[in-house]
Amino acid sequence: MSTSAVSEKPLVSTLLDVKDVTVDYPIKGFRKEPFRALKGVSLDIRPGETVGLVGESGSGKTTLGRAVLGLAPVTGGSITYRSQEISQLGRKARRALSSEIQVVFQDPYTSLNPSLTIEQILAEPLTVRNVPAKEAGKRVRELLDQVGLPSGSVDRLPREFSGGQRQRIAIARALALDPRLIVCDEPVSALDLSTQARVLELFKEIQERTGVAYLFVSHDLEVVRHLSHRVAVMYHGEIVEWGDGDQVTARPEHPYTQRLFLAAPVPDPVRQEQRRAERRRLELEQREADLQAGAVA
Numbered sequence: 372m373s374t375s376a377v378s379e380k381p382l383v384s385t386l387l388d389v390k391d392v393t394v395d396y397p398i399k400g401f402r403k404e405p406f407r408a409l410k411g412v413s414l415d416i417r418p419g420e421t422v423g424l425v426g427e428s429g430s431g432k433t434t435l436g437r438a439v440l441g442l443a444p445v446t447g448g449s450i451t452y453r454s455q456e457i458s459q460l461g462r463k464a465r466r467a468l469s470s471e472i473q474v475v476f477q478d479p480y481t482s483l484n485p486s487l488t489i490e491q492i493l494a495e496p497l498t499v500r501n502v503p504a505k506e507a508g509k510r511v512r513e514l515l516d517q518v519g520l521p522s523g524s525v526d527r528l529p530r531e532f533s534g535g536q537r538q539r540i541a542i543a544r545a546l547a548l549d550p551r552l553i554v555c556d557e558p559v560s561a562l563d564l565s566t567q568a569r570v571l572e573l574f575k576e577i578q579e580r581t582g583v584a585y586l587f588v589s590h591d592l593e594v595v596r597h598l599s600h601r602v603a604v605m606y607h608g609e610i611v612e613w614g615d616g617d618q619v620t621a622r623p624e625h626p627y628t629q630r631l632f633l634a635a636p637v638p639d640p641v642r643q644e645q646r647r648a649e650r651r652r653l654e655l656e657q658r659e660a661d662l663q664a665g666a667v668a
Contacts, residue, residue: 386453386584387416387439387552393447394434408434410608411448416552419578421585423599423616425592425631431608436554436588440474441465452552470500473545477557479537483529489515489540490525496547514543517580518573535566539573546577555587559594571597592631596620604628607661626653 392412395405409431416422426432437443438458439450445458457468476482483492490511497507512522518539529537538558545553555574559567575598577583589595595602595616602619604612604627612625623629630653 384418385415386418386420387586388451389414389435389439389448390451391448392435392438392445392450392458394431394438394443395446396444408443408608409438412605412608412610413448414603414610414613416584416586418551418584419582420600421574421578421587421598423595423602423620424586424588424605425590425595425602426605427590427631430605432588432590432605433556434608435605436474436556436586439586440472440554441468469496470548471550472552472554473548473550474554474556475538475541475545475558478561479534479541480561482541483537483544485529488526488528492529492540493525493544493547496544500548510547514546517546517577518543533566534562535570538562538570542570542573542577546581546583549581550583552584552586555585557589558587560589560591567594574598591635592620592628593635604631626657629653630657 390413392409393407394409395407397405412431412435414422414424424432424435434443438445441457441460448458449456450458452468452472457465460468487495490508493511493514494504494507497510498504502510511525515522515524520536520539520543524532529540532540541558558574559570562570571594574585574587578585578598585598587595587599599616599620601614602612602616603610604619604623604625606627612619612623612628619628620632623632633647633649633653
């Protein structure tokens with residue numbers, strides 16, 4: 372997999388603007404304080420841009436993606452899409468917005484209905500918007516061509532495809548309504564390395580061809596580095612580093628981002644051991660800092 376970051380710069384205008392967003396989840400129990408999953412998070416995405424959102428499990432990155440999709444309760448701040456506040460939209464308005472904001476989920480094995488053919492899966496969002504059957508069938512074949520699958524795939528079921536092929540189908544479904552923004556929630560984490568590389572290249576090709584923007588959520592700094600223009604790093608519900616993709620992924624400044632950088636394996640055993648030792652040192656420092664912050668609070 373290539374590790375070179377995207378060099379071309381997108382347009383400057385803002386497509387999505389997240390400002391001081393908080394997300395609270397209630398905790399069972401008398402008078403228990405809710406759990407704050409996001410703590411005043413801010414970032415923006417420009418048209419045709421990929422913003423990588425990286426962090427370990429529990430950092431809040433998936434929650435932010437769900438908040439953009441209207442699947443997590445935004446309790447503070449705002450999410451603005453093309454100058455429209457969308458964080459508190461009702462079900463009908465959110466459904467209408469789905470033609471512009473789509474999602475590709477993590478697991479290609481559970482994100483597709485196993486009882487539907489590929490044609491039925493890809494035609495479903497078109498049928499909901501009353502696209503005529505003949506036109507929908509033509510669009511389905513166009514989508515399969517866009518993601519590099521043969522048109523003869525339409526009559527097959529998801530179980531007849533590999534994980535990488537299923538994820539291509541999921542990407543095709545997300546593209547069906549020509550969205551402006553796709554939230555990609557760990558879309559390659561369930562794939563082997565060679566398949567990851569092919570799917571990442573597909574994401575880049577589609578963006579160059581259509582101008583779609585991505586919010587690309589991942590725990591892997593190397594994956595994010597591959598196609599992100601800018602990168603945000605999340606830790607305990609906050610963005611701790613945010614900036615140019617090359618800078619954040621190759622020369623990180625925050626200790627947590629440095630730990631993520633050092634977690635990536637290298638082929639040299641000596642360097643690998645040195646990176647592990649350095650990461651352990653940073654983890655100890657971070658643990659001490661967290662304990663001190665908790666004591667102050």
